[in-house]
Amino acid sequence: MTQEFIFVNDRLVPVGEARVSVNDRGLLYGDGFFETMRAAAGRVLFLKEHLARLQASCQQFRIRWPSEFPWDTYLQNLLGRNGLKASVAVVKILVTRGTVAGLGLPAGDKPTIIIYARPYDPPPAVEYQQGWPVVIFPEPRASFLGRHKSLNYLFCLAARQYALDQKAREALILEPDGNISEGAATGLIFTEAGNYFTPEAASALPSITVAMLGRALRRRGHSLLAVPTSAARLTQSQGVWLANSLMGLLPVATLDRCNLPLSDLTEFLNQCLWSEAG
16 A cells, blocks of 8 residues: 555545544544444455444434445445555544534534545464453443444543553453453453353443354354353353454453463354354
8 A cells, every 4th residue: 555545524535635624523522433344355344234333323322324425335445545455454434423513412414424444464373372361451331332432432542551551462341340341442252161152231332243253153053142241250261252343253361360261262253253244
């Protein structure tokens, strides 16, 4: 990619020429939402599901959804212009309320839409074998905003920084009752007695990856159940995986420096997930 291009509303421009207003509410208040997706061979994986989640959040918070926006056309143009149609890429869509003034959640005629597409290098194969060290972020989260991929992202960034300071790769978020909610940038899967589970948590983002994996497992005669999940339950499980749209399923090697079992199911789970993407 010799020069990176980006979509801002209906214009494809070089990144260095991209502009949004200093009065955009996404900048002023984090008033907007985003989705991060994986593209492979010129196709954005699970695009329909990601757009549905983005639309639901926009509508709940009264951001006008651009119902006629040509997402497929713009994404194909962007991937092509950035030379990413033959490789793996990360695609990010942001929608903000725009520059409308007012208190609360004012209606606006023109949301701001930004689309990135950049090269993506998945974790190396050895990390899918050896897993990641993970820690628990000590500050519980009670906000309903956790159920949305909001541009108010400081809580998750602070959790991730806590993990980095502890020489870990991801931080798990706690619910107010002390149970596990999700990772700062990941969903969570674990196994017990050959069954698959994910945390049931009021403030967790509905994970597209977890949902698609659940659909793939059901096709194979398995179930993926949401259950209240304590840290102790994870340490007693037969395997724990982090899940997101970019890296798929990656095992957890340690939780707060306590060794977890490394299951041999990582390849199977990733095959299930990516086969669901076609």
